[in-house]
Amino acid sequence: MIPRDSDADLAYEVDSLSESYRSAEEDDSDTREHAWIGLLGMGFLAFIAGWAVASYDYSAGFAIAALGIALIIAGFLSRNWAAKQRQDEMDDAKAEEQFHQFEVAQTIQDNTSVRRADREKEIQEIVKQVKSTIKVRCQFCGTLNEENATNCESCGATL
């Protein structure tokens, strides 16, 4: 895991990443959407044109109308394909998002345990300092002596 300045920065970065990812996805599916609408439109036009042509040239008109029907079918097929594609991408995006969230949570957890370890080290340091400065007061003259001293350094009484 890459070390980060702060959890908020990381969360913001992930948010903007998935935002740009999402808008790229939308551009893609817009193109596909227009493709199948175009196919349907051309299909209908060819079908109508086929009927018009059929009034004076039956076989040419029939061929154009058949082409129109083929375009309409292709349009519907590509619409279904686009819908399926979009669903797949949404599933992918969801999986990706969940992974990002997992990563963020993981990083926050890592940072927290690093901070906790630092804090524990600090506390141990303080405890060590406090322990090293413990003095024993002589009950006769009141002088502070080292913890492990057996006799008062001032009056010599047994501690």
Ligand SMILES: [Zn+2]
């Ligand atoms: Zn003393």
